[in-house]
Amino acid sequence: MSQYRTFTAADAVDYARQFGGVENPESLVESQEIGDGNLNLVFKIFDRDGISRVIVKQALPYVRCVGESWPLTLDRARIEAEVLQIHGEYCPQHTVKILHYDPQLAVMVMEDLSSHAIWRGEQVNGVDYPQAAGQLGEYLAQTLFHTSDFYQHPHQKKADVIRFTNPELCDITEELFFNEPYEVHERNGYPRALEPLVASLRDDDELRQKVAGLKHRFLSHAEALLHGDVHSGSIFVAEGSLKVIDAEFGYYGPIGFDVGSALGNMLINYCALPGLLAPREAADAREKRLRDVSTTWQSFAEGFLALAAEKTQDRALARPGYAAEFLQKIWRDSLGFCGTEVIRRTVGMSQVADIKNIRDEAMKNECVRQAITLGRTLILAADRIEDADALIARVRQNG
Missing domain, CATH: 3.30.200.20 (Phosphorylase Kinase; domain 1)
Known part of the structure; x- marks a missing residue:
């Protein structure tokens, strides 16, 4: 110092x-x-x-x-x-x-990434990068597999868990994701018109129980070296190119946290698009965002399984079928963490341009309402949403 x-x-x-x-x-x-x-x-x-x-x-x-x-x-x-x-x-x-x-x-x-643009800004403006979701899934598969117990030597993994202990930044995540949105807190920033909906989050015992479980996993499941803050504002895109930046929240945690954070920001944009674009353009952009959600997961899942089949170092974890079973655990975690990301970006302190750029107040309130409702649904129903197609169906039902 x-x-x-x-x-x-x-x-x-x-x-x-x-x-x-x-x-x-x-x-x-x-x-x-x-x-x-x-x-x-x-x-x-x-x-x-x-x-x-x-x-x-x-x-x-x-x-x-x-x-x-x-x-x-x-x-x-x-x-x-x-x-x-x-x-x-x-x-x-x-x-x-x-x-x-x-x-x-x-x-x-x-x-310098001046040849690229921040992905969130492009999504807010309705600019599509069809390859970006697959590239993000590839990034998640490569980084999370290679820093997991499937690939790392146990001695190196345990040393790296210590090396990347990040208590102060993790404390911020723990507060903003799992505590403050479900409390009366001065840092929360939702529209006052939605107070009854937000109050219902605080009063929902089943929801609070699920969020407690997600926080416990964040605290205790040191599965891989996470980026820790994968969102569209930390991703630069260009035609055919994607680059991830800003990993200061990195630590060893549950793989589903990175995956769920990425999916959550796509779904926030999905909810916000009717307030950002004209009706026809918004409808088209929403379909592209749902495609991105599905593509990101499929790219990650296929990449992780391929790497596991080829490179797993641990003899027990190399057992046929185990990686696929573990992937189902990641999927359930991802849905839950996705829900907490959606809620913390709409109820908590860390507001995003997708919502802030909506000028019509009534439309903004409706978009935020949809996002909060979707986030709650994903947390509560994570164990019952079997795959990406079922997730997309749930999102459509949400409105």
Whole structure:
């Protein structure tokens, strides 16, 4: 901590010159602070021709949107860099490349993705990337299989569970996913008109029991090295390309959490689309989003099973049929965590552009109502939704 200092724009340029790996470091002359998140400073570094070349990201020792009254560990920068490096080893085509990181300064330099767009923004605007869902499923399969007990040596796995213990960031997840949306809490941010619906979440004993079980799994099931925050705002897309960024919430947890978080954000967008686009365009985009949900799961499941058949190292876990049985457990977990993601993004603090960009207040309330109702359904019915087709049918029934 003694070496830590908060970067200025000029500091970011100097650092990029040292560690950006560009052929002519002195050509880097300007930086622009682009971070819109809650935890970090993010600088885009430009050369003399105005072309952005690399990204410099520095963790702040507090939650940015709250201030120094909510302190955070700087070790999350190490965790983020190392998670992305490991994920990049197994899925380089879909993981942002880390060029350098310094744990003392809590700073990293990474590849510039200016040729890509943030997937959430594209979905909000109705722009479709047909290959992205399959690519996301591939990322999830590769990263989660290769860091699981199916592939890792038990000694390495146990050491890595310790190495990636991330208590402060996990505490944020535990509060925002499993506690605050089901309580009267000052950080919650739902429309006041929906108070009766939100109050019914707090009063639903069966729902609260299911959420308790999901939280327990998040706390105790160290199945693989998770990204920990897979959502459409942490994914960059271009024609034929997808890159995942922002892994500071990474830790060893239940595989279904990453998968469910990804699916949940697709379903939030599905619920929001009638408030974002004209009726015909919204209907078309909704069908594409349901296709993305199905494709993401199928790509992940097929990829995981193929890897298990080819690469499982543990003799017991290699038993024929076990990987498929385990995949059913992942599916049930994914549905439950998907439901908590939908609810926390509509009831809790972490609101998303899909909802915030809806201008008509009545329409926004209806979209949020549908999302909350869907999230509740997925949590309660996770054990009874057999496959992706059954999930799509449930979503359609929800409205």
